[in-house]
Amino acid sequence: MLYLVRMDVNLPHDMPAAQADDIKAREKAYAQQLQHEGKWQQLYRVVGEYANYSIFDVASHDELHTLLSGLPLFPYMKIHVTPLAKHPSSIR
Amino acid sequence: MLYLVRMDVNLPHDMPAAQADDIKAREKAYAQQLQHEGKWQQLYRVVGEYANYSIFDVASHDELHTLLSGLPLFPYMKIHVTPLAKHPSSIR
Amino acid sequence: MLYLVRMDVNLPHDMPAAQADDIKAREKAYAQQLQHEGKWQQLYRVVGEYANYSIFDVASHDELHTLLSGLPLFPYMKIHVTPLAKHPSSIR
Amino acid sequence: MLYLVRMDVNLPHDMPAAQADDIKAREKAYAQQLQHEGKWQQLYRVVGEYANYSIFDVASHDELHTLLSGLPLFPYMKIHVTPLAKHPSSIR
Amino acid sequence: MLYLVRMDVNLPHDMPAAQADDIKAREKAYAQQLQHEGKWQQLYRVVGEYANYSIFDVASHDELHTLLSGLPLFPYMKIHVTPLAKHPSSIR
Amino acid sequence: MLYLVRMDVNLPHDMPAAQADDIKAREKAYAQQLQHEGKWQQLYRVVGEYANYSIFDVASHDELHTLLSGLPLFPYMKIHVTPLAKHPSSIR
Amino acid sequence: MLYLVRMDVNLPHDMPAAQADDIKAREKAYAQQLQHEGKWQQLYRVVGEYANYSIFDVASHDELHTLLSGLPLFPYMKIHVTPLAKHPSSIR
Amino acid sequence: MLYLVRMDVNLPHDMPAAQADDIKAREKAYAQQLQHEGKWQQLYRVVGEYANYSIFDVASHDELHTLLSGLPLFPYMKIHVTPLAKHPSSIR
Amino acid sequence: MLYLVRMDVNLPHDMPAAQADDIKAREKAYAQQLQHEGKWQQLYRVVGEYANYSIFDVASHDELHTLLSGLPLFPYMKIHVTPLAKHPSSIR
Amino acid sequence: MLYLVRMDVNLPHDMPAAQADDIKAREKAYAQQLQHEGKWQQLYRVVGEYANYSIFDVASHDELHTLLSGLPLFPYMKIHVTPLAKHPSSIR
Numbered sequence: 001m002l003y004l005v006r007m008d009v010n011l012p013h014d015m016p017a018a019q020a021d022d023i024k025a026r027e028k029a030y031a032q033q034l035q036h037e038g039k040w041q042q043l044y045r046v047v048g049e050y051a052n053y054s055i056f057d058v059a060s061h062d063e064l065h066t067l068l069s070g071l072p073l074f075p076y077m078k079i080h081v082t083p084l085a086k087h088p089s090s091i092r
Numbered sequence: 093m094l095y096l097v098r099m100d101v102n103l104p105h106d107m108p109a110a111q112a113d114d115i116k117a118r119e120k121a122y123a124q125q126l127q128h129e130g131k132w133q134q135l136y137r138v139v140g141e142y143a144n145y146s147i148f149d150v151a152s153h154d155e156l157h158t159l160l161s162g163l164p165l166f167p168y169m170k171i172h173v174t175p176l177a178k179h180p181s182s183i184r
Numbered sequence: 185m186l187y188l189v190r191m192d193v194n195l196p197h198d199m200p201a202a203q204a205d206d207i208k209a210r211e212k213a214y215a216q217q218l219q220h221e222g223k224w225q226q227l228y229r230v231v232g233e234y235a236n237y238s239i240f241d242v243a244s245h246d247e248l249h250t251l252l253s254g255l256p257l258f259p260y261m262k263i264h265v266t267p268l269a270k271h272p273s274s275i276r
Numbered sequence: 277m278l279y280l281v282r283m284d285v286n287l288p289h290d291m292p293a294a295q296a297d298d299i300k301a302r303e304k305a306y307a308q309q310l311q312h313e314g315k316w317q318q319l320y321r322v323v324g325e326y327a328n329y330s331i332f333d334v335a336s337h338d339e340l341h342t343l344l345s346g347l348p349l350f351p352y353m354k355i356h357v358t359p360l361a362k363h364p365s366s367i368r
Numbered sequence: 369m370l371y372l373v374r375m376d377v378n379l380p381h382d383m384p385a386a387q388a389d390d391i392k393a394r395e396k397a398y399a400q401q402l403q404h405e406g407k408w409q410q411l412y413r414v415v416g417e418y419a420n421y422s423i424f425d426v427a428s429h430d431e432l433h434t435l436l437s438g439l440p441l442f443p444y445m446k447i448h449v450t451p452l453a454k455h456p457s458s459i460r
Numbered sequence: 461m462l463y464l465v466r467m468d469v470n471l472p473h474d475m476p477a478a479q480a481d482d483i484k485a486r487e488k489a490y491a492q493q494l495q496h497e498g499k500w501q502q503l504y505r506v507v508g509e510y511a512n513y514s515i516f517d518v519a520s521h522d523e524l525h526t527l528l529s530g531l532p533l534f535p536y537m538k539i540h541v542t543p544l545a546k547h548p549s550s551i552r
Numbered sequence: 553m554l555y556l557v558r559m560d561v562n563l564p565h566d567m568p569a570a571q572a573d574d575i576k577a578r579e580k581a582y583a584q585q586l587q588h589e590g591k592w593q594q595l596y597r598v599v600g601e602y603a604n605y606s607i608f609d610v611a612s613h614d615e616l617h618t619l620l621s622g623l624p625l626f627p628y629m630k631i632h633v634t635p636l637a638k639h640p641s642s643i644r
Numbered sequence: 645m646l647y648l649v650r651m652d653v654n655l656p657h658d659m660p661a662a663q664a665d666d667i668k669a670r671e672k673a674y675a676q677q678l679q680h681e682g683k684w685q686q687l688y689r690v691v692g693e694y695a696n697y698s699i700f701d702v703a704s705h706d707e708l709h710t711l712l713s714g715l716p717l718f719p720y721m722k723i724h725v726t727p728l729a730k731h732p733s734s735i736r
Numbered sequence: 737m738l739y740l741v742r743m744d745v746n747l748p749h750d751m752p753a754a755q756a757d758d759i760k761a762r763e764k765a766y767a768q769q770l771q772h773e774g775k776w777q778q779l780y781r782v783v784g785e786y787a788n789y790s791i792f793d794v795a796s797h798d799e800l801h802t803l804l805s806g807l808p809l810f811p812y813m814k815i816h817v818t819p820l821a822k823h824p825s826s827i828r
Numbered sequence: 829m830l831y832l833v834r835m836d837v838n839l840p841h842d843m844p845a846a847q848a849d850d851i852k853a854r855e856k857a858y859a860q861q862l863q864h865e866g867k868w869q870q871l872y873r874v875v876g877e878y879a880n881y882s883i884f885d886v887a888s889h890d891e892l893h894t895l896l897s898g899l900p901l902f903p904y905m906k907i908h909v910t911p912l913a914k915h916p917s918s919i920r
Contacts, residue, residue, distance in 0.1 A: 084139065089119070090135040092134075227366040232437075232448070357451060416631040596823055643771045645796055736863075
């Protein structure tokens with residue numbers, strides 16, 4: 001099942017650079033692993049913002065929440081999830 | 093270049109059914125043609141709403157506006173466009 | 185899978201009473217059938233509003249959209265869907 | 277009487293982990309006790325968010341406020357309460 | 369139990385004056401009857417708007433919804449209900 | 461003249477408990493004095509929130525602002541004031 | 553006492569021009585009479601909008617509501633009222 | 645002086661096509677005349693919407709309001725005006 | 737030219753009282769000087785809020801921005817500016 | 829391709845003045861370089877706010893995001909991007 005997910009990142013300005021770099025590195029590895037597994041299907045940057053729009057393909061709400069709440073940046077993000085259904089005019 | 097587009101349809105309740113059916117049929121043909129051309133890459137229904145999220149891949153803002161304003165449902169839709177950039181963690 | 189759904193009804197004031205009564209009667213029958221099937225698990229009136237909060241339990245996004253877009257009142261409703269996951273403190 | 281309650285948690289980033297763990301442990305015990313008493317009837321995680329939707333069944337507004345303001349996480353939550361009435365199409 | 373209720377009236381401009389007058393007259397009689405019964409405790413005009421803030425004192429959510437949905441102006445109003453609890457600093 | 465006032469309290473999480481207790485104690489005394497004087501006519505807790513709805517009866521805008529800005533919690537509150545007029549259907 | 557009032561006018565597009573002209577002429581006469589009486593102290597057009605910001609100086613909430621609800625355009629306006637107090641840095 | 649202006653057009657669906665075409669033709673001529681006069685400096689389409697962002701350069705608020713309220717589409721537009729000042733980092 | 741300006745002040749709670757007092761004293765002197773010069777024509781307190789509505793009469797957008805950005809409280813305020821034009825029904 | 833960009837700056841109040849001055853100096857140099865290159869075509873101050881509206885002319889979404897995310901003030905700004913298309917009534 002597909003979900004559109006928007007994530008807005010908001011790191012505290014007083015977080016030490018080393019800590020921020022570590023979180024971002026782990027976030028990147030985690031995001032790429034989920035992409036390789038086919039669960040995080042698409043990942044785009046919102047132009048001009050520290051934010052992304054993503055499309056996830058997972059088996060259940062519970063699986064999606066487990067994936068999202070496991071993101072290293074999760075405590076610093078505002079996330080909104082929209083469930084997507086098949087569109088009758090889609091050719092896919 | 094990629095754009096995320098959300099379209100919300102709002103047909104007047106007093107539109108004759110034949111007219112609505114005609115518009116919807118032309119909309120579907122138009123949407124499928126653009127998908128076959130690779131410009132309307134993805135098309136999803138927002139669950140529970142007469143709305144869609146789509147991803148377009150076109151050469152310019154002008155091309156996207158020409159495509160969207162040519163939609164048979166255009167006069168009856170609220171459309172919002174978000175430009176998307178490559179995300180540094182995307183594997184694609 | 186569970187979804188919280190809010191529906192706000194807005195019937196046109198110039199709809200003939202007989203037509204409105206017919207739609208409402210079909211809506212009620214449809215809603216009760218889905219409740220008996222266990223898909224529309226809960227249905228509550230929002231106090232003071234022509235609106236409801238409901239909980240659906242269905243197998244997929246596509247099934248939910250099919251159910252909701254089949255509501256006789258669908259053309260006259262604003263619907264918002266929130267996917268629900270298991271809460272770690274829930275005893276159920 | 278039934279109430280739909282949405283709670284959004286926002287813990288300060290500089291709260292020591294031990295303190296956060298203690299608050300969460302007490303919150304969980306408290307939530308489960310109220311569920312066993314039948315007052316906190318349902319508790320769901322909003323997918324992708326540190327938030328929940330809940331349904332409470334209590335005797336009065338005062339009782340609900342006492343329960344909610346007693347939550348260990350209360351000082352760190354934004355809470356919104358919606359009173360629910362019986363829906364004429366509900367089969368329950 | 370107490371509820372704060374805000375009602376915003378929006379009569380269609382093409383409603384015949386006689387019909388509007390009739391609805392308003394019935395609304396007034398209904399409102400005054402509920403005030404005499406002690407259920408509609410307070411009723412104030414929002415300055416400059418065709419709207420009111422009211423305080424109701426009723427036994428249950430169901431009773432309040434029955435009262436509000438019985439208002440002759442109900443089909444033409446946007447209503448929002450806020451449940452009120454006893455305040456620890458109140459002297460009443 | 462009557463005013464509906466909503467106050468939302470937001471104490472900083474790092475305020476020492478003794479300081480918070482002192483402010484709350486002074487707030488309570490101040491609120492009760494104004495109630496005894498008949499100026500703060502009603503005071504209700506918004507269920508589930510650290511907020512209140514109140515009705516003030518004072519002689520002028522200036523008097524109301526003086527009373528509100530003198531609240532010990534004033535620096536920590538978001539306040540919104542709505543002027544209320546007599547409603548033609550009110551029996552009082 | 554002073555009030556800041558914003559009025560947004562929204563005339564139905566199908567109102568006959570003669571009716572609209574008549575309403576506007578009566579509105580203008582009414583507005584100018586209240587200005588001559590010193591009650592409608594200031595009247596400004598919001599640039600680019602069919603709207604105004606005004607300052608009224610009246611004796612009570614009730615008087616203001618009577619004046620505003622008597623405006624010929626009242627049924628076609630959205631009005632918002634903000635009570636104004638003396639500012640400690642004002643030299644007037 | 646410069647102003648950023650956003651205009652959103654909303655033509656009634658029941659306006660006869662000939663009338664709409666006439667209004668649009670007059671709007672275009674008017675817009676081009678103001679551009680030739682240097683007052684309507686820039687005019688851009690918002691991608692996907694029947695809306696524009698424009699920059700006007702006029703001598704006063706009154707002149708801008710006269711120009712905007714004279715637009716043939718003015719009765720069918722929602723307009724928002726933002727005054728612009730020189731930016732200290734601008735090289736112009 | 738006239739502008740309606742709303743300013744909302746939000747001083748950090750950890751600012752030392754002496755610093756806050758100094759800023760407020762300089763703000764008051766600055767505000768009164770601009771009033772004596774006729775540029776800050778009116779200054780009102782929004783009842784119940786640490787905010788004001790003001791009317792400025794200056795020669796240009798640049799002059800207004802220079803005045804506002806020079807306010808000692810400027811770094812701690814949210815400011816919104818609305819340009820005002822002459823109203824055809826104004827008698828002034 | 830053209831984009832309208834709004835940037836709202838929000839520097840932390842506890843940032844040392846020397847650090848803020850350094851960031852602003854680098855921001856100014858960066859902004860002026862991009863203007864000289866013709867990519868940051870226009871840059872205006874929003875009157876009364878620490879914000880700007882800008883028009884960028886770049887080859888792609890990716891280029892715009894690279895430019896914006898390279899701004900020294902980027903971590904302290906809220907940015908919103910609107911893609912602009914050619915308007916049929918524009919004479920340019």
